[in-house]
Amino acid sequence: MKSFTMSSSSQANQTSFLEGLNPKQKEAVTYSDGPLLIVAGAGSGKTRVLTYRIAYLLQQFKAAPQEILALTFTNKAAREMKDRIFQLIGDPAHSLWMGTFHSVFSRILRVEAKKLGFGQDFTIYDTSDAETVIKQILQELNYDPKQIKPRTIHYKISDAKNQLIDPDTYAKKFIGSTLDNITSKVYTIYKKRLKDSNAMDFDDLLILPIELFDTDPQLLEKYQNRFRYILIDEYQDTNHAQYKVTKLLADKHHNLCVVGDDAQSIYSFRGADISNILNFKQDYTDAHQVPLEQNYRSTKSILTCADSIIKKNEKQLNKTLWTEKDYGEPIIVLENFDERDEANRVAQYILKLSQQAKFNYNQFAILYRTNYQSRVFEEAFRRHKIDYQLIGGLSFYQRKEIKDVLAYLKLLVNQFDETNLIRIINEPSRGIGQKSINDIRRASREQGLRVWELLEQVEETQVYRPAKVRIREFVNMMNEFREALTTKKVKLHELTRNVLDKSGYMKMLVEEQSHESLMRRENILEFINAISYYEKENNKTSLSAFLQEISLITDGDKFDESKPAVTLMTVHGSKGLEFPVVFVVGLEENLFPVGVKDNFDVDIEEERRLFYVAITRAQERLYFSHCSNRFKYGEEQRQIRSRFLDEVDTSVVRTETGATLRQRSDRFMSTRGANSNTENGEANPNENIVSAQKRRSSLGTTIEYDSAGKSPSHKSYSSLGSIDYDLNEGMDPFVVGAVVVHDKFGSGKIISRSGSGTQTKVVVFFKNRGQKKLMLQAAPLSLIKD
DNA sequence: GTGCTCCATTTTTTT
DNA sequence: AATGGAGCAC
Numbered sequence: 170m171k172s173f174t175m176s177s178s179s180q181a182n183q184t185s186f187l188e189g190l191n192p193k194q195k196e197a198v199t200y201s202d203g204p205l206l207i208v209a210g211a212g213s214g215k216t217r218v219l220t221y222r223i224a225y226l227l228q229q230f231k232a233a234p235q236e237i238l239a240l241t242f243t244n245k246a247a248r249e250m251k252d253r254i255f256q257l258i259g260d261p262a263h264s265l266w267m268g269t270f271h272s273v274f275s276r277i278l279r280v281e282a283k284k285l286g287f288g289q290d291f292t293i294y295d296t297s298d299a300e301t302v303i304k305q306i307l308q309e310l311n312y313d314p315k316q317i318k319p320r321t322i323h324y325k326i327s328d329a330k331n332q333l334i335d336p337d338t339y340a341k342k343f344i345g346s347t348l349d350n351i352t353s354k355v356y357t358i359y360k361k362r363l364k365d366s367n368a369m370d371f372d373d374l375l376i377l378p379i380e381l382f383d384t385d386p387q388l389l390e391k392y393q394n395r396f397r398y399i400l401i402d403e404y405q406d407t408n409h410a411q412y413k414v415t416k417l418l419a420d421k422h423h424n425l426c427v428v429g430d431d432a433q434s435i436y437s438f439r440g441a442d443i444s445n446i447l448n449f450k451q452d453y454t455d456a457h458q459v460p461l462e463q464n465y466r467s468t469k470s471i472l473t474c475a476d477s478i479i480k481k482n483e484k485q486l487n488k489t490l491w492t493e494k495d496y497g498e499p500i501i502v503l504e505n506f507d508e509r510d511e512a513n514r515v516a517q518y519i520l521k522l523s524q525q526a527k528f529n530y531n532q533f534a535i536l537y538r539t540n541y542q543s544r545v546f547e548e549a550f551r552r553h554k555i556d557y558q559l560i561g562g563l564s565f566y567q568r569k570e571i572k573d574v575l576a577y578l579k580l581l582v583n584q585f586d587e588t589n590l591i592r593i594i595n596e597p598s599r600g601i602g603q604k605s606i607n608d609i610r611r612a613s614r615e616q617g618l619r620v621w622e623l624l625e626q627v628e629e630t631q632v633y634r635p636a637k638v639r640i641r642e643f644v645n646m647m648n649e650f651r652e653a654l655t656t657k658k659v660k661l662h663e664l665t666r667n668v669l670d671k672s673g674y675m676k677m678l679v680e681e682q683s684h685e686s687l688m689r690r691e692n693i694l695e696f697i698n699a700i701s702y703y704e705k706e707n708n709k710t711s712l713s714a715f716l717q718e719i720s721l722i723t724d725g726d727k728f729d730e731s732k733p734a735v736t737l738m739t740v741h742g743s744k745g746l747e748f749p750v751v752f753v754v755g756l757e758e759n760l761f762p763v764g765v766k767d768n769f770d771v772d773i774e775e776e777r778r779l780f781y782v783a784i785t786r787a788q789e790r791l792y793f794s795h796c797s798n799r800f801k802y803g804e805e806q807r808q809i810r811s812r813f814l815d816e817v818d819t820s821v822v823r824t825e826t827g828a829t830l831r832q833r834s835d836r837f838m839s840t841r842g843a844n845s846n847t848e849n850g851e852a853n854p855n856e857n858i859v860s861a862q863k864r865r866s867s868l869g870t871t872i873e874y875d876s877a878g879k880s881p882s883h884k885s886y887s888s889l890g891s892i893d894y895d896l897n898e899g900m901d902p903f904v905v906g907a908v909v910v911h912d913k914f915g916s917g918k919i920i921s922r923s924g925s926g927t928q929t930k931v932v933v934f935f936k937n938r939g940q941k942k943l944m945l946q947a948a949p950l951s952l953i954k955d
Numbered sequence: 956g957t958g959c960t961c962c963a964t965t966t967t968t969t970t
Numbered sequence: 971a972a973t974g975g976a977g978c979a980c
Contacts, residue, residue, distance in 0.1 A: 242969085242970075243969080243970080244970085269970065270970075272970090295970085296969085296970090314975095315964095315975085371970050372970095374970085436968075436969075438967075438968065438969090439968080439969065439970080538967070538968080539966060539967055539968075540966085540967085541966060541967095541971095544971095561968095561969090595956095598956080598958095600956070600957095601956090602956045602957080603956085604956080605956090633956090635956090636956090720970095721970065722970095723969065723970070739968065739969095740968080741967085741968045741969070742968085742969085760966095760967095763966085763968080764966085764967085771967095775968095779968080800971090801966080802964085802965070802966085802971085803971055803972090956980105957979105957980085958978100958979090958980090959977100959978085959979085959980100960976105960977090960978085960979105961975100961976085961977085961978100962974105962975090962976085962977100963973105963974090963975085963976105964972105964973090964974090965971100965972085965973080965974100
C-alpha cells in the first residue's frame with residue numbers, strides 16, 4: 170500500500186487549497202463523518218467541492234485512496250473528476266475507486282462472478298443486444314415482433330429490474346394486461362438465456378451486486394470495509410437499484426456523501442427516481458445538508474431566464490440561485506423558416522461572434538433535443554468552414570462492422586455468448602442460412618445444450634447437410650483462434666487481424682468496392698489501432714477486460730474541450746458542461762418538448778428541467794432558435810413554437826431586431842398540452858404537411874382491373890402518359906370515406922388524405938389494426954365497391 | 956441459401 | 971433519409 174503525501178509538507182499549506190472556497194463550499198468539503206447531502210445548483214462549483222472533499226479526506230488521513238469510492242453517471246464526469254483530483258494530489262489519485270456505476274460494479278462482478286454462477290469472462294450486452302435476444306424469444310413464443318415491439322418489452326423488463334422485481338415476482342404481481350403477460354413470459358426466458366450465455370445486460374451490472382450482497386453478508390461486509398467513504402455525483406439521477414446498492418455499501422460506516430440538484434433530474438426514462446434525493450434526509454435521519462446556491466457560471470440574464478423556467482414546475486425544491494455577475498447580454502430568439510435556415514443562421518452568428526467578440530470555436534455549443542437534428546448543422550458548418558465536434562448519436566462501437574468484429578472477439582472469450590455467435594456465424598455468408606440456424610437453436614432448447622456445444626457436435630445433430638460442413642469449418646476456425654488467444658502466442662491486435670483475414674470478413678469488404686465498405690474498413694483499422702493502444706497502455710492485457718471496458722464506453726467520452734471546434738450535442742449530453750456561448754435549437758412543440766410517445770404522456774416537467782439544464786450551460790451568451798417548418802420522416806412539417814418560449818421572463822429576452830418577445834400565456838393551459846394538436850385518436854404528427862408539391866416525377870397512379878377480375882386493384886406504373894392527380898383529382902377513387910382492403914391489414918376506411926401526385930398519402934382506419942398512414946402509390950390497397 | 960426489390964416504419968434522451 | 975423485414979427470383 171502506498172502511503173499518501175501531499176506535495177507540500179506543512180500543515181498550513183496543506184489546507185491552503187480551501188481558501189478559494191466560499192463558506193458553504195468549505196462546509197461541504199470539510200464536514201466530517203456521517204451522511205451528507207449537498208444540494209448543488211447549476212454552476213455552483215459542485216465538481217470542485219467533490220474533488221476537494223476527496224483531497225481533504227485523504228489529507229486528514231480519514232481514508233486511504235483505495236478506501237474511497239466515487240460514483241458518477243457518465244464516463245465524461247468520471248474522467249473530469251479523475252483529472253482534477255490528479256491535479257490536486259498527484260499519483261495517489263490512481264488508487265481511488267472512481268468511475269460510473271456501471272464500470273465500478275462490472276469490475277466488482279468480474280471478481281465475484283463465480284459466486285453468482287457466471288464466469289469471469291461474461292459478456293456485457295448493450296441495449297441492442299438485449300433487444301435482439303428479446304426479439305428472438307418473442308419469435309420462439311410465436312409472437313410477431315412487428316406487433317409486440319422488442320423495444321417495448323425490453324423497456325418493461327428493464328423497468329422491472331431496476332425496481333428489483335424478479336421474473337417470479339413479476340409473474341405474480343403483473344398479471345392482467347396482455348402486454349404484461351407477454352413481458353412476464355419473456356422476462357423469465359430472457360433471464361435464463363442471458364445466464365446460459367454468460368452475459369449480463371446494463372441493468373444486471375447494478376442488480377447482480379445487490380443479489381450478491383443480499384445472499385452473502387460476509388462479502389457485503391468486505392466491501393463495506395473497503396469503501397469507507399462513498400461519494401455520489403448527480404444523485405437525482407439514481408434509480409432504485411443504484412440507490413439500493415449504495416445504501417447497502419454505506420450501511421456500516423454511513424459515510425455517504427451525495428451531490429445533486431432536483432432541478433436537473435432528466436433521466437426518469439431510465440428509471441431515475443427523483444425521490445432518492447428528496448427523501449435522503451428521511452433515509453438518513455442524521456444527514457447534514459449543505460446548499461450551494463451561488464452560481465459562478467452565468468450572467469444574471471441567463472440565470473433570470475433559467476429561474477423563470479424552473480419556477481413553472483410544481484414538483485420542485487425551493488432554492489434561490491444567485492450570482493455576483495452583471496446582466497450581460499440579453500438572450501436572443503432566432504426565428505427561422507426551416508432547419509437549414511436555422512443551421513445557416515447559427516453558423517453566421519458563430520462566424521460573426523468569433524470575429525467581433527473574440528470567441529474561439531471551442532467556446533460555442535449547439536444543444537438540441539434529439540440526435541438527428543445534428544445533420545443539418547454538420548452540413549452548414551462544413552459549408553461555412555467551421556470546425557465542429559459531434560458528440561453522441563451512433564457511437565463508434567455501435568457501428569455494424571465494429572459490432573461484428575467485437576462479436577468474433579467476444580465469442581473467443583466467451584463461447585457461450587449465443588447472441589454474438591448467431592451474429593457472426595454467417596457473416597460473411599458461409600452457407601449457414603436462417604433455416605439451419607433455427608434448427609440448431611431449436612435443438613439447443615430441446616436438448617438443454619448451449620448453441621456452441623451443439624455446434625461442436627454438429628455431425629450428430631439434425632441439420633441441413635451442406636451446412637454441417639460449413640459449421641465444422643467455422644467451429645475449427647474459432648477453436649484455432651481461441652487456442653492462439655489462450656496460449657498468448659499472438660498480440661491482441663495481431664489476433665484481431667487474423668480473425669478478420671481468416672474469417673473472410675475483410676475480403677468481403679474489399680470485394681464490395683463501395684464507398685460504404687471503404688468506410689467500414691477504415692473504421693475497422695481504427696479499431697485495431699485502439700487495441701494496439703490499449704496493449705501499450707496496459708501491461709497485463711486481457712482481451713476479456715478490454716471487451717468489458719469498451720462495452721461501457723459511449724461517445725460522450727470523446728468530448729474534448731480544448732479542441733478548437735464548435736460542440737454539437739444533445740441537451741442530455743451537455744449536463745455538467747459549460748460554454749461561453751450556447752445555442753439551444755429546435756425549440757418547437759413536438760420536438761422540445763418532445764412529441765407524444767405511443768401510449769405515454771410526455772413528462773412535461775422533465776422536459777422543462779431539460780430546458781433548464783440547456784439554459785444553465787451558458788456562461789455569457791445564450792440563443793434560442795426555432796423553425797416554422799421542419800423535415801421529419803422525409804416530409805416537411807409545420808412547426809409551432811415551443812411553449813417554453815412563452816414561459817421565459819421576457820425582461821431578459823429579445824428578438825433579433827431587439828424587440829420584446831411576444832408571448833401567449835394561455836396557449837397550453839392543460840398539462841396534456843403536448844397532445845392538443847393531435848387529438849384525433851392515434852397521434853399522427855404527419856398530418857400537417859405543407860409542401861409535397863415540388864417533387865413530381867413521371868410516376869403516376871391509375872386503376873386497373875386485375876386478371877382475377879374481382880375488384881379493381883390499385884397499381885402503379887411508370888410511363889409518359891401517366892395521370893397526374895393534381896390535375897385530375899376526380900380520377901382517384903381513394904377519397905375520404907372510401908372503404909378499402911389492404912393485402913395485410915384487412916379492411917378499413919380512409920379517414921384522411923394528404924400530399925399529391927406520387928406523394929399522396931392516405932390515413933386508413935383498419936378494423937383490426939387501427940390507424941395507418943400509407944403511400945397511396947405503393948400500398949397494396951384495393952377499393953371495395955358497394 | 957443468397958440477393959434483390961418493395962414496403963413500412965422510424966425519432967427521445969444513455970450506461 | 972435511412973434502415974430493416976418480407977417476399978420473390980435465381
